[in-house]
Amino acid sequence: MPTSVTMPRLGESVTEGTVTRWLKQEGERVEVDEPLLEVSTDKVDTEIPSPAAGVLTRIVVAEDETAEVGSELAVIAGEGEDAPAASEPEPAAVEAEATPSAGKPVEEEAPAAPQAQAAPAAGAAEGTEVKLPALGESVTEGTVTRWLKAVGDSVEVDEPLVEVSTDKVDTEIPSPVAGTLLEIRVGEDETAEVGGVLAVVGSASAAPAAAPAPAPAPQQPKAEPKPEPKPEPKPEPKVEAPIIESKPAPAPAPTQPAAPAAETVKANGAGDAGYVTPLVRKLAAEKGVDLSALSGTGVGGRIRKQDVLDAAEKAAAAKAAPAPAAAPAAEAPATKAAAKPEPSPLRGRTEKLTRIRATIARRMVESLQVSAQLTTVVEVDVTKIATLRNKAKADFQAKHGVKLTFLPFFALATVEALQQHPVVNSSIDVEAGTVTYHGSEHLGIAVDAPKGLVVPVIKDAGDLNLAGLAKRIADVAERTRNNKIGPDELGGGTFTLTNTGSRGALFDTPIINQPQVGILGLGAVVKRPVIVNDAELGEIIVPRSMVYLALSYDHRIVDGADAARFLGTLKERLEGGHFEPDLGL
Incomplete structure (x- = not known):
């Protein structure tokens, strides 16, 4: 009999939680007490283990979506129930299509046939709304601080889409589906309430369809020129998976954006790795780490907090090790440099007050x-x-x-x-x-x-x-x-x-x-x-x-x-x- 995975009570005053990451995907086998997903509340981040052994047949609550305590998060089927349960994502996907269909009937009809043909692969519907998730029990709104993708760009599932700031946390909102960013509804430095629609992402199958593209004249002309770069992001998932488990492939990150690398450094100080979170930038400034010289170990080569800490430790070890080999003439300037600390990068800067x-x-x-x-x-x-x-x-x-x-x-x-x-x-x-x-x-x-x-x-x-x-x-x-x-x-x-x-x-x-x-x-x-x-x-x-x-x-x-x-x-x-x-x- 299928087992329902529900949102546990994670504290006396906690009434809901946000799914931050699924550790297992539909179709994968899980064991009893094996970590299944990560959930965040306004007070704690934790892992939820699987209550039963079997196959994860259906994910009810996607990443960055919020669920109340006791509500269903996923369904796990036993050994003999894999086949019947696998067909359940199809109606779920159709239902997801119906939800954002208000005002977009033309976009919804086109992907119906492709989805029926490849139900297991198409986990998202065309025209999926990207909503602001609940980022804490007392958080009612958030401000968009930076869009990481532009209208017409291709995005992959879980690829960071937008950075949002609240009064408690600065975080990235990943794309719930793979496809093309069709519309941005909340601009940078604008505020949206929890549950408000930030953007609309079309399904991956919608990009080649020429019929629905001309319908929304203001947006689709931007989406049409982008089908050609689409093959470029597709290799990313193949690179991302190994990067998470080990560190074999930081090379693809610098090889992709060869020309824009200088612009990225100027914009956010992250070098070829692109945008980094405010926490990582602040930590790098405190540790004196040059972000442009780092190769990130995160998804798509993104620089993580641990990358900065590792670089700081290596720099400290390097300063201590070569001291005996240096010539006496070179030691004097080094002593003078050490005696005068470098000024903070915040000097002379005016920036927006964080929430x-x-x-x-x-x-x-x-x-x-x-x-x-x-x-x-x-x-x-x-x-x-x-x-x-x-x-x-x-x-x-x-x-x-x-x-x-x-x-x-x-x-x-x-x-x-x-x-x-x-x-x-x-x-x-x-x-x-x-x-x-x-x-x-x-x-x-x-x-x-x-x-x-x-x-x-x-x-x-x-x-x-x-x-x-x-x-x-x-x-x-x-x-x-x-x-x-x-x-x-x-x-x-x-x-x-x-x-x-x-x-x-x-x-x-x-x-x-x-x-x-x-x-x-x-x-x-x-x-x-x-x-x-x-x-x-x-x-x-x-x-x-x-x-x-x-x-x-x-x-x-x-x-x-x-x-x-x-x-x-x-x-x-x-x-x-x-x-x-x-x-x-």
Whole structure:
């Protein structure tokens, strides 16, 4: 009996997901629990395994299409059911033709016969609309930043068609079908709502058909001159498949666009590989990698993030290796060049504000407008913790598998102080006239991830000891940076820690993460001379490990005295340094 593959629930607040990539195609065999497709939500990207062994007979939801939780994604048939199920794509394709047929009856009738003749190969209908997929639960629209194809160009299935930017992500929308780009409905820098039609792509069989081509006069004359270049893109799928699995054929990428290579470098800095994503361009600028000198390992020779990282590592190794062989005369200029870093490529440039940065700006301003924020700073002597940490960090890492940093000590002291001062671990509802004092400490940890600042939440942090907090912090930080964090771990926090001292800052005035009423900024731990009272010598100057703790709080519910009491409890716990039982000492 055929098995239906449905969209699982990927988080408490997640109601839908977008299919980003099918790992298996119709007609291929799959095993139980073998990865079948990749799904993206507004909080997490994950793989969905096959619930049964058999043959993938029908894909219901195409790539970049969105499906609700519980809806059908595909159908898997058993061994004896391959043949009957294989005929199902035919009516599905006809149904797909009927959907975009409004206003295009002439285009729809022509491909009906070819599709009936080659139903398994023609997985798409003529005049297929390319729609803006749902790119996150709270994302309602997106802006077209760049069209990678022009009207009349031939496109292949899954070939990047257009780049779209939202307030959360910049991404590429691939073509759902193979054929010709017949119409662009949303121009560059224009905004479309989720589900809105961005373009129309005709089926591959429509290009040779001369009858329907003259019907839409404004568009088809551009489509007619392009049948000749069509054989050029066709070899690409043959090259793309091996490129994904290994790196045997980066050569075809530079051989195809011989003349336009210089233009591509000027336009986007990607060399012969063509357009690269903003994330890759930014990473290349940070690492000092010349994109025009790279051969991409992605589809069609596109440059990926890993290509940039590999090039940066090779460049670093090359700089270190040839140093002994260089002549003394050549060493001096090298030293001078190293002493003067190269200026940032952003100098002197004016560019459009990204939607992600614009959203962050709006939310930060809203936080300041919604709550009355005030920051109080205290100085804490953590010399005892520093001594204890140096003594125990080797054994701690061997026993628990994570490094013992200062952060777990601050986290443990924070949750203990929140238990004594619940007003700092509360939320206020002005409209209802209520305040909720939370019964658990759900601690948010600010993480500097590649896509921006993300705050995963450690639920019930008050129930964990020092080792438990250290492992949970290391775990959520690593998974956040690798985009493996679960959707339910990015919400529900009651208080936040931000370690601004990790970049050397003494302290700052952090902005509250709504609807919380407090956030604690941890400064850098710095050794400096401090006056202390000695029982025998009186006041003496000695080196101590000092840190500033900055508490931003909502003055609508937290008074200055409340903040001072909370920080006083925190200071007393940290300066006491009685963490030996937590470390097994």
